[in-house]
Amino acid sequence: MGRSPCCDESGLKKGPWTTEEDEILVRYIKKHGHGSWRALPKLAGLNRCGKSCRLRWTNYLRPDIKRGKFSTEEESTILNLHAVLGNKWSAIASHLPGRTDNEIKNYWNTHLKKKLISMGVDPMTHRPRTDIFSSLPQLMVLARLKELMDHHSLEEHAMRLQLQAEAMAKLQYLQRLFETLGPTTSSLIMDPSTSNNSLPNGLADIDHQALKLLSSFSQLDQTSSCNAPAPNSGSLSATDIDYLSNNYFPFSHFPDLQNDGDFQTSPTEDDSNSMVQAPVPQLTAFGQTGDSQLANAAVASKTNGDSCNNSLISYDEPSCSISWPDIFLNDPMFQF
DNA sequence: AAGGTACACAACCGCTCTTGA
DNA sequence: TTCAAGAGCGGTTGTGTACCT
Numbered sequence: 147m148g149r150s151p152c153c154d155e156s157g158l159k160k161g162p163w164t165t166e167e168d169e170i171l172v173r174y175i176k177k178h179g180h181g182s183w184r185a186l187p188k189l190a191g192l193n194r195c196g197k198s199c200r201l202r203w204t205n206y207l208r209p210d211i212k213r214g215k216f217s218t219e220e221e222s223t224i225l226n227l228h229a230v231l232g233n234k235w236s237a238i239a240s241h242l243p244g245r246t247d248n249e250i251k252n253y254w255n256t257h258l259k260k261k262l263i264s265m266g267v268d269p270m271t272h273r274p275r276t277d278i279f280s281s282l283p284q285l286m287v288l289a290r291l292k293e294l295m296d297h298h299s300l301e302e303h304a305m306r307l308q309l310q311a312e313a314m315a316k317l318q319y320l321q322r323l324f325e326t327l328g329p330t331t332s333s334l335i336m337d338p339s340t341s342n343n344s345l346p347n348g349l350a351d352i353d354h355q356a357l358k359l360l361s362s363f364s365q366l367d368q369t370s371s372c373n374a375p376a377p378n379s380g381s382l383s384a385t386d387i388d389y390l391s392n393n394y395f396p397f398s399h400f401p402d403l404q405n406d407g408d409f410q411t412s413p414t415e416d417d418s419n420s421m422v423q424a425p426v427p428q429l430t431a432f433g434q435t436g437d438s439q440l441a442n443a444a445v446a447s448k449t450n451g452d453s454c455n456n457s458l459i460s461y462d463e464p465s466c467s468i469s470w471p472d473i474f475l476n477d478p479m480f481q482f
Numbered sequence: 483a484a485g486g487t488a489c490a491c492a493a494c495c496g497c498t499c500t501t502g503a
Numbered sequence: 504t505t506c507a508a509g510a511g512c513g514g515t516t517g518t519g520t521a522c523c524t
Contacts, residue, residue: 162492162518184509200510201493236512251513252491 159193163202167192171199172207205248212244216253224250225258229272 163171174190180203181189183196192199205211216224220242227238235247235254242250262269 160494182509197495197510198493204511206492233513247512248492255514256490 157193158187158195158198160198163206167194168202168207171202175203175207201248205246208246210244211246216245216257220245221258224254225262225272228254228258232270 170190170192174186178189180186180200183200186192186196186199187194190199194202223242224238227241231237233251235251239245239247239250259269262272266274268274
């Protein structure tokens, strides 16, 4: 598959288009259609490469292009679709009549990405930013300082902090490990109903090192359901998956942007054991497939006005806002 | 008013996929 | 089946403009 030597011919003009060039291109295409883009510039009398002409037409000169600011409706559609499709700009553009992939991409990079970051949401995963974990120890210490000073000696405090730090490091390692294996694997792990004896190769490749980590992690959390048997070393069995899904996803009860289930914006005291008792969310492996049905679902969920109960987060309705520090601090995972 | 900086967006680059000979 | 051209796509860059000091 050789790459077409498009614009490297010398003498062809690059850079911004002039109005004269635009007029020539529009006039030609209106009269003859674009036909072969490579042949077009010569036939139209333009000193541009065909690719440049095609981009200029599709991104700017096409008569059905809608210009101007994005409406809030369009904005939330982009956010919802991006949560499903990722950076599939053309797929997203196909659901926004009159908008080009380039325009949406630019709008995403200059506005929406920053907006999400300022909201504490990772623009790529549409989940709360994981780098928040880096400041977690400080948050935990601040929130629990008084209680600690009342009930524990400094030595005890230091020892617990050390254990918690170790636990967090292991947890982050595991998160990365599972992320590396991809969304399908994550879905399998998070969805006990998929547990069976024929695991995908990637999952079977999780080495016993990871399971050791999981096992040691459980020992740190004496308040949770550590009565469950520790997983065997070696590759994951169906039992292991079930075990993991029920015991070792301390964040599994976090609101998930692609979660079918409900979530609560502020955990109550009754939720304090949710890590142990709450059912594991049934995640859907959307992946990066560009599946138009999913995209349609994203649009449909938006138009139905069902912003909190559908499979995707609503970015424009404050009722769904989440105070993440509250979640951390009320979570038994982070109790000393 | 001038220079510097940040931002927005059009355009380009280079890779991949599709298609047809 | 192979190969090359055409086309599509996502990431990046360059340039104009607005804003700030």
